[in-house]
Amino acid sequence: MGAQVSTQQRSSDHGEVLSVHSLDKWNTQFQNSKTSNKLMVIDFSAAWCGPCKFIEPAVHDLAVEFTDVDFIKIDIDELPDVAKDFDVQAMPTFVLLKKGKERDRIVGVKKDELHRLIEKHRF
Amino acid sequence: MAVSGFEGFEKRLELQFSSHDPVLGIGLRELDFKSLEQVLHQVQCTVVSALGNQHFDSYVLSESSLFVYPTKIIIKTCGTTQLLKSVRPFINHARTLNLHLIALRYTRGTFIFPEAQPYPHTSFHEEVVYLEDNIPDDLCYRKASVIPSKLTSHSWHVFSAGVVEYPDDVPYTVEVCMTDLDQTLARKFFRHPNDGMNGDSAGRAMTELTGINRINPNAQICDFAFDPCGYSMNGIDGDCYSTIHVTPEDGFSYASFECVGSAYNDMADMVKKAVKVFGPGTVSVATTNAGEDMCMRIKGAVEQVGLKCRSCGIDEVPAAGKVVFQTFTSRRKRI
Numbered sequence: 001m002g003a004q005v006s007t008q009q010r011s012s013d014h015g016e017v018l019s020v021h022s023l024d025k026w027n028t029q030f031q032n033s034k035t036s037n038k039l040m041v042i043d044f045s046a047a048w049c050g051p052c053k054f055i056e057p058a059v060h061d062l063a064v065e066f067t068d069v070d071f072i073k074i075d076i077d078e079l080p081d082v083a084k085d086f087d088v089q090a091m092p093t094f095v096l097l098k099k100g101k102e103r104d105r106i107v108g109v110k111k112d113e114l115h116r117l118i119e120k121h122r123f
Numbered sequence: 124m125a126v127s128g129f130e131g132f133e134k135r136l137e138l139q140f141s142s143h144d145p146v147l148g149i150g151l152r153e154l155d156f157k158s159l160e161q162v163l164h165q166v167q168c169t170v171v172s173a174l175g176n177q178h179f180d181s182y183v184l185s186e187s188s189l190f191v192y193p194t195k196i197i198i199k200t201c202g203t204t205q206l207l208k209s210v211r212p213f214i215n216h217a218r219t220l221n222l223h224l225i226a227l228r229y230t231r232g233t234f235i236f237p238e239a240q241p242y243p244h245t246s247f248h249e250e251v252v253y254l255e256d257n258i259p260d261d262l263c264y265r266k267a268s269v270i271p272s273k274l275t276s277h278s279w280h281v282f283s284a285g286v287v288e289y290p291d292d293v294p295y296t297v298e299v300c301m302t303d304l305d306q307t308l309a310r311k312f313f314r315h316p317n318d319g320m321n322g323d324s325a326g327r328a329m330t331e332l333t334g335i336n337r338i339n340p341n342a343q344i345c346d347f348a349f350d351p352c353g354y355s356m357n358g359i360d361g362d363c364y365s366t367i368h369v370t371p372e373d374g375f376s377y378a379s380f381e382c383v384g385s386a387y388n389d390m391a392d393m394v395k396k397a398v399k400v401f402g403p404g405t406v407s408v409a410t411t412n413a414g415e416d417m418c419m420r421i422k423g424a425v426e427q428v429g430l431k432c433r434s435c436g437i438d439e440v441p442a443a444g445k446v447v448f449q450t451f452t453s454r455r456k457r458i
Binding site: 046048049050051052054055089090091106107108109110112113116 | 159174181182324
């Protein structure tokens, strides 16, 4: 595990979910993803969506468990264009990105499946 | 028929609310998850999966489904759940959001194992008494109705109550109950031991393998496969939901398909596709507030897949409109 730790400081290294509120911030994150080997999990959610609130604790647990994975949270009302780019039609939608390319996605609250796909794509 | 087994036939409850506030916001979707879980606990079921969109939230439960719109709750549970015990708690939680109940509708088919049902579901009479005691007085237009068919195993029970006898804007709903499923088709809803999947991925596999995803290709689907067998899914398409639940075991096999109608979906075609997935020996279709034309089209569609209409009963209930109950059995059967 020690060999995997990057010397670059990213807040998600501390096992947190990074909420991205601006297009600039998102573009930075997206560029970072393109130039790294790290898996990025984007959680598309909305403040008014019950299922999103339901899975929130589980996503935090996953961020703590997988510190070598970047967890990004995007509110579809704040960044509707990004949601549209990723064709988000229902929530929560989890998109797994590697090197800026979508590897997999999960639509809905599927904790076991999210865990399985993160394990599958992280390396 | 088995002596006892899992009860697939669901109890369905629909609660319509209205707001005192000039600005509604997200209404019932504001209810925090702890409150919802509390109510589900009283009904003895838990959340297994969930999915939402701009219009409503959907939850797949351990014993069926829950849909939460800003001013409407629909909960459908099978097995031996005490569904009616959710009425009081839902009314109370809604009140904290300044929402009051204006209509309630309870529907179900006929239980395969009625003796296994707990209070207040031991009989329709008991259910009606319980409902009458637990709904506000201002829902003064009330009616309980049992629509028979030529089969004692298939009747349709409805209790409807409202503050207005003939409300506008009641969407039409179709509830399809299927029994005596084709065993080759039902086998697709059994998990394989050591399949290396979880309930989510196995559910997705069943959705695709059986063609359930083609019933409404526009819908986003939230599915789940139970261990060792059984399947549930909710589909969301704009402000319309659809839901399928399967009990595949031989002897008490059962599948249900329910959908809200809209100008954008071809209901008759969806019902036909759903029936084809299961190849049932007996089908009942109950529509609420659908026009005569729609009922005829659904009848025509079901008759295209090896079944013949054996009965058609109609009744009118307050706050919901016309209820049409049709039953079909396979053409090879004789009643």
